[in-house]
Amino acid sequence: MRNPLAIIGQVVLASLAEIGRLSKFSATAISSIFMPPVYWRHVLKQMWLIGYNSLPVVGLTALFTGAALAQQIYVGGSRFNAASVVPGVVVIAIVRELGPVLGGLMVAGRVSSAMAAELGTMRVTEQIDALVTLSTDPFKYLVAPRLIAAVITLPLLVIIANIIGVLGGYLIGTGRLGLNEGTYLQVTVDFLERADVISSLVKASVFGFFIALMGSYHGYNSRGGAQGVGKATTNAVVSAFIAILLANLIITVIVFGGRGA
Amino acid sequence: MSTDLKIQLKDVHKGFGPKKVLQGIDLEVPKGQSVVIIGGSGTGKSVMLKCILGILNPDQGEIFVDGEDVTKFSSRARKKTLAKFGMLFQGAALFDSLPVWENVAFGLIQGKGMNRKDAQEIAIEKLRRVGLGADVGNLSPAELSGGMQKRVGLARAIATEPEIIFFDEPTTGLDPIMADVINDLIVECVKDLGATTLSITHDMASARKIADRIAMLYHGKIIWDGAKDEIDSSGNDHVDQFIHGRAQGPIEMELLKL
Numbered sequence A: 001m002r003n004p005l006a007i008i009g010q011v012v013l014a015s016l017a018e019i020g021r022l023s024k025f026s027a028t029a030i031s032s033i034f035m036p037p038v039y040w041r042h043v044l045k046q047m048w049l050i051g052y053n054s055l056p057v058v059g060l061t062a063l064f065t066g067a068a069l070a071q072q073i074y075v076g077g078s079r080f081n082a083a084s085v086v087p088g089v090v091v092i093a094i095v096r097e098l099g100p101v102l103g104g105l106m107v108a109g110r111v112s113s114a115m116a117a118e119l120g121t122m123r124v125t126e127q128i129d130a131l132v133t134l135s136t137d138p139f140k141y142l143v144a145p146r147l148i149a150a151v152i153t154l155p156l157l158v159i160i161a162n163i164i165g166v167l168g169g170y171l172i173g174t175g176r177l178g179l180n181e182g183t184y185l186q187v188t189v190d191f192l193e194r195a196d197v198i199s200s201l202v203k204a205s206v207f208g209f210f211i212a213l214m215g216s217y218h219g220y221n222s223r224g225g226a227q228g229v230g231k232a233t234t235n236a237v238v239s240a241f242i243a244i245l246l247a248n249l250i251i252t253v254i255v256f257g258g259r260g261a
Numbered sequence B: 001m002s003t004d005l006k007i008q009l010k011d012v013h014k015g016f017g018p019k020k021v022l023q024g025i026d027l028e029v030p031k032g033q034s035v036v037i038i039g040g041s042g043t044g045k046s047v048m049l050k051c052i053l054g055i056l057n058p059d060q061g062e063i064f065v066d067g068e069d070v071t072k073f074s075s076r077a078r079k080k081t082l083a084k085f086g087m088l089f090q091g092a093a094l095f096d097s098l099p100v101w102e103n104v105a106f107g108l109i110q111g112k113g114m115n116r117k118d119a120q121e122i123a124i125e126k127l128r129r130v131g132l133g134a135d136v137g138n139l140s141p142a143e144l145s146g147g148m149q150k151r152v153g154l155a156r157a158i159a160t161e162p163e164i165i166f167f168d169e170p171t172t173g174l175d176p177i178m179a180d181v182i183n184d185l186i187v188e189c190v191k192d193l194g195a196t197t198l199s200i201t202h203d204m205a206s207a208r209k210i211a212d213r214i215a216m217l218y219h220g221k222i223i224w225d226g227a228k229d230e231i232d233s234s235g236n237d238h239v240d241q242f243i244h245g246r247a248q249g250p251i252e253m254e255l256l257k258l
């Protein structure tokens, strides 16, 4: 049997090496964003692919989550002052956490995998090498437009997710739980603070960065034919999920951690 | 060092993990000449080209292009050197997100900043030279046969009229007539553009047609290098076996030992 300490050591070393490679990739990718030329045509195309095509799934997720949330808060013992608690908790939960996190995860599932598959195929069919021989920097041509597009598009998607999420709560609250329509909207607006909205958008941008970064990183470095591309796709989604959840926790602690008391 | 050497490799090593692929390559490609590398599958011919282009970094050794050691270049200097090269990849490596003409025009538009309209005209002209009509220009690479993809790859490699062109198995997957057309085209490119070429092939007919010199890669080293007329009297068992395509010989025995 192998020494368990040796196994742990190997895993730690392998993870550190991976983090090192990822950091180097990110540094190159970020610096390529700030050096001309920027391929704006590609940015727009990616914004369309990321944003427009994700609208249905993000919208549905937000709608159902907002609705379920309203129902749960209502039964969770707040039936007596439901008129103020339901809309308040729904809007806070959606805007601070669920809108950006669920939106980010849904987009990661779609977009990180698609990016990894596309860049991975380009890698194994030598298209990335071909770019280099045609005097084109693959980071500027492929990676930078995806990063820029995701960082811009995710906040837009999350704004929509937040609105639809609140709408989901509103529909259940007024349609099923008998809450007053005018009061519901009034309470929603009263509860929402500027910091909530800003943190929501900052989260969305950060998540967008990780979605494009993980998709590009795993695709760009994939090897070994179709199987390698498949593995890159899975790894891209899993690592994007982890990055999003971890980044969410960190941002939440920074922004709201001091409030408590 | 002689200045009319376009490319020179000195003791180049490259391995992947424990696997040693190139184990001390020495090769000289004089300006305006056409050198053909022959050698068995998996001996590292494509890896060698990629090391010269800087797509792969050699573990050891020096690679000179126009007398400058490119292995020591910064990424900016490397980009400048890359502009001298054109490459036909073994699998064509066409961009499947772009139509055929844009593939051919890519180096002109992205690399040289030419406007799309002029670049398209040149692309169509280059496509014509490899025997493809203007209508093919609007297809997507996925709609082409393997042989057509190869020809588009060739058109893309020559579109910017580079000083140095690499052909990685240019005739594989083509019918014998088209293969000969491509051979002629390569010979023409060298003449018209004064280009220096380095080609890889398994096709001895092609090698005899396009080469000034032939070198054989075996076990990570160049084991024979000479003018093309000398290849039949090389006195090297490995070369003899390879050019006559015999299953029996020193190369087979090595395979059996593995």
Ligand SMILES: Nc1ncnc2c1ncn2[C@@H]1O[C@H](COP(=O)(O)OP(=O)(O)OP(=O)(O)O)[C@@H](O)[C@H]1O
Pocket (backbone or CB within 6 Å): B016, B021, B040, B041, B042, B043, B044, B045, B046, B047, B048, B090
């Ligand atoms: N990026 C890479 N990572 C790991 N191994 C590689 C890589 N590229 C090539 N190899 C290995 O290097 C060896 C040589 O590959 P190469 O593609 O140069 O062969 P080749 O001589 O061009 O063969 P063929 O005539 O079949 O094209 C192969 O065993 C291959 O598995």
Ligand SMILES: [Mg+2]
Pocket (backbone or CB within 6 Å): B045, B046, B047, B090, B168
């Ligand atoms: Mg090869």
